[in-house]
Amino acid sequence: MALHRVAALDQIPEGRAWPITVDDYDIMLVRFGNRVFAIEDCCSHQEFPLSQGEINRESCSVRCRAHGATFDLESGKALTAPAFAPVPVYNVRIEDNDVFVEIAD
DSSP states (O other): OEEEEEEEGGGSOBTSEEEEEETTEEEEEEEETTEEEEEESSOTTTOOOGGGSEEETTTTEEEOTTTOOEEETTTOOBOSTTOOSOOOEEOEEEETTEEEEEEOO
16 A cells, blocks of 8 residues: 555645545545545446535535435445445545545555
């Protein structure tokens, strides 16, 4: 596993999707305070960018704009149809003000 510095914590908008690309991986970051989630930026239903969807802070989820599938930001689990397959999530580490995402080698 390799750690990649992806941003300063204060660069990531609060409660909104922030798409990035790391080593050919399209990833969506979401920050709630000092907590950052990293999830693949692609709906498992029809490969639409999740970063264009709606973030729900209360349920810690993202709703795909294309067909309404909802995914848990912590686990990547599909919470509502039409998606049934989860999406990959990535470990996030915050050191000082730097945000790192862990990607498999």
